[in-house]
Amino acid sequence: xxxxxxGSHAVAEAVALCRPEVICAYxxxxxxxxxxxxxxxxxxxxxxxCQFINVESEFAAMSVAIGASAAGARAYTATxxxxxxxxxxxxxxxxxxxxPIVMTVANRAIxxxxxxxxxxxxxxxxRDCGWIQLFAETNQEAxxxxxxxxxxxxxxxxxxxxxxxxFILTHAYERVDMPTQQQVDAYLPxxxxxxxxxxxxxxxxxxxxxxxAFTEVRYLAHAKQMEALELIPEWADEFRxxxxxxxxxxxxxYRIEDADTVVVALGSVxxxxxxxxDEMRSRGARIGVLGIAxxxxxxxxxVRQALAGAKRVIVLEKSLAVGLGGIVSTNVRTALERAxxxxxxxxxLGGRPITRASLTGIFASEKLEQTTFxxxxxxxxxxxxxxxxxLRRSGPRAETILREKHxxxxx
Amino acid sequence: MTVFQIRIHGRGGQGVVTAxxxxxxxxxxxxxxxxxxxxxxxxxxxxxxxxxxxxxxKEIRLREPxxxxxxxxxxxxxxxxxxxxxxxxxxxxxxxxxxxxSFEELGLKELMHRYRTCTVPASEIALKHVxxxxxxxxxxxxxxxxxxxxxxxxxxxxxxxKFSGKVAAANAAAAAEAFRHAQAx
Numbered sequence: 001x002x003x004x005x006x007g008s009h010a011v012a013e014a015v016a017l018c019r020p021e022v023i024c025a026y027x028x029x030x031x032x033x034x035x036x037x038x039x040x041x042x043x044x045x046x047x048x049x050c051q052f053i054n055v056e057s058e059f060a061a062m063s064v065a066i067g068a069s070a071a072g073a074r075a076y077t078a079t080x081x082x083x084x085x086x087x088x089x090x091x092x093x094x095x096x097x098x099x100p101i102v103m104t105v106a107n108r109a110i111x112x113x114x115x116x117x118x119x120x121x122x123x124x125x126x127r128d129c130g131w132i133q134l135f136a137e138t139n140q141e142a143x144x145x146x147x148x149x150x151x152x153x154x155x156x157x158x159x160x161x162x163x164x165x166x167f168i169l170t171h172a173y174e175r176v177d178m179p180t181q182q183q184v185d186a187y188l189p190x191x192x193x194x195x196x197x198x199x200x201x202x203x204x205x206x207x208x209x210x211x212x213a214f215t216e217v218r219y220l221a222h223a224k225q226m227e228a229l230e231l232i233p234e235w236a237d238e239f240r241x242x243x244x245x246x247x248x249x250x251x252x253x254y255r256i257e258d259a260d261t262v263v264v265a266l267g268s269v270x271x272x273x274x275x276x277x278d279e280m281r282s283r284g285a286r287i288g289v290l291g292i293a294x295x296x297x298x299x300x301x302x303v304r305q306a307l308a309g310a311k312r313v314i315v316l317e318k319s320l321a322v323g324l325g326g327i328v329s330t331n332v333r334t335a336l337e338r339a340x341x342x343x344x345x346x347x348x349l350g351g352r353p354i355t356r357a358s359l360t361g362i363f364a365s366e367k368l369e370q371t372t373f374x375x376x377x378x379x380x381x382x383x384x385x386x387x388x389x390x391l392r393r394s395g396p397r398a399e400t401i402l403r404e405k406h407x408x409x410x411x
Numbered sequence: 412m413t414v415f416q417i418r419i420h421g422r423g424g425q426g427v428v429t430a431x432x433x434x435x436x437x438x439x440x441x442x443x444x445x446x447x448x449x450x451x452x453x454x455x456x457x458x459x460x461x462x463x464x465x466x467x468x469k470e471i472r473l474r475e476p477x478x479x480x481x482x483x484x485x486x487x488x489x490x491x492x493x494x495x496x497x498x499x500x501x502x503x504x505x506x507x508x509x510x511x512x513s514f515e516e517l518g519l520k521e522l523m524h525r526y527r528t529c530t531v532p533a534s535e536i537a538l539k540h541v542x543x544x545x546x547x548x549x550x551x552x553x554x555x556x557x558x559x560x561x562x563x564x565x566x567x568x569x570x571x572x573k574f575s576g577k578v579a580a581a582n583a584a585a586a587a588e589a590f591r592h593a594q595a596x
Contacts (some may be wrong), residue, residue: 001438004439004445006432043552167448167449169476171449172430172446172447172448173436173445173446173447173448174435174445174447175444268474269474270472271472271474272472272475275472275473299444353475353476354472354474354475355475355478356475
């Protein structure tokens with residue numbers, strides 16, 4: 001059924017259609033609307049046999065999800081930003097124990113400086129914690145990915161993060177096609193746990209493992225993620241046949257057939273990138289797009305194939321590996337067999353808009369550096385750097401930058 | 412049809428974001444694609460707030476803020492002295508201002524030659540029907556009268572999706588009165 005609703009609400013409805021049995025909720029912007037809406041749906045009795053548990057922190061949210069999942073319940077939670085960091089220890093436990101929890105991450109920057117707006121720093125910081133990470137381009141894809149995520153998680157006994165851009169998607173009203181309960185039931189079988197805490201058949205989940213077996217247990221975690229590289233495209237095909245639209249998969253390509261330059265990106269910015277590429281193509285530029293739909297496991301073969309003809313790769317990323325440059329671009333380089341220049345463009349940090357005008361300038365540039373910060377106020381940062389050279393007590397950087405931005409005299 | 416872009420300016424507490432959302436619902440009800448989203452800045456009661464809506468016949472992929480609007484809805488005329496509300500307005504674009512004064516009285520006469528202009532005393536209309544000076548729904552009624560993007564029926568239905576009962580009915584009545592006012596303007 002077509003609806004014009006907020007992204008958060010669309011995800012909440014889709015999660016409800018997946019028949020979760022435990023939802024643990026702790027609010028943090030820009031995720032809060034999702035669990036609020038789920039709380040209402042559970043309260044109305046619209047989610048069947050589901051317990052909605054208010055917890056006291058994100059660490060508790062993930063811990064309750066771990067307990068619920070180990071007891072055989074389909075478990076869901078959502079978070080963002082500092083909330084994801086606060087549950088970091090439990091994230092490794094969920095994946096290390098092989099518990100198929102599904103979590104939405106409404107992507108948001110990480111402080112300091114405190115900032116509540118969108119970028120990908122939160123989920124990128126947890127890229128190696130053993131969770132599968134899927135990135136949504138639109139609200140339609142966000143809701144569809146949740147339906148796929150439960151099935152994937154439960155088949156592999158691994159947790160899945162569905163990453164969607166905070167505010168840009170979570171707070172946007174746009175058209176979505178909400179599937180029916182029958183469609184979701186036909187695609188997503190009931191949860192058959194591979195392990196369960198059952199007093200009748202006791203097992204230990206979370207046994208201490210010494211050097212004699214730790215490598216083997218970790219190898220299995222890796223092997224299961226690599227299995228996902230086979231399952232994800234297969235089930236995306238099945239999803240297309242069942243629901244009549246594309247969602248998920250490992251990568252999406254757009255106009256790359258004869259492209260000299262390929263722009264790699266993930267999440268909602270792909271829409272703006274495609275519009276920019278269409279404009280540049282109409283003026284004769286040979287440029288295309290590679291969207292990464294699955295970031296973990298890293299779809300190395302699919303990325304390699306998509307970039308096979310590229311003469312230049314530009315990775316547009318909403319995150320920054322401080323002291324290195326790009327995170328996604330570092331991954332992209334592992335997929336390239338040839339010596340092709342890979343340029344990192346760091347964009348959209350802390351919610352800065354990414355515009356077609358700025359993207360066109362960068363994509364058309366013949367002289368890109370290894371790492372470029374889109375729309376960086378270079379005179380301002382140079383001024384602050386010069387001040388730091390001059391003054392030992394140069395003061396807090398955030399305050400200095402803000403005073404300059406607002407035309408106030410330096411302290 | 413190419414994309415039609417609307418930018419709504421107001422102050423925190425005036426329902427600016429809700430207005431953009433309702434406008435997108437109204438367009439959706441007419442079979443169009445629509446996208447509504449807030450500007451991403453600090454929202455405090457009384458602080459300048461911006462929200463956006465795009466309407467198109469095809470899927471809308473673009474996620475940048477609306478920088479070259481086809482129409483502006485200004486929910487609070489005191490913003491005219493604080494924010495460059497007219498920035499980027501497309502030639503021949505539409506300006507709808509919530510005020511009981513005219514463009515001449517606001518010192519904006521020269522804009523009348525370049526743009527399609529309209530004023531609606533939306534706060535007063537809302538006060539009369541809703542009991543609070545919340546101009547957002549009334550302004551959408553005014554917008555329906557002066558643009559070809561949405562009908563009053565669709566605006567009324569959108570109000571009914573966001574509000575219920577007496578509040579919905581009162582806001583719908585405000586939208587209808589503003590619609591008539593804008594038609595006569």
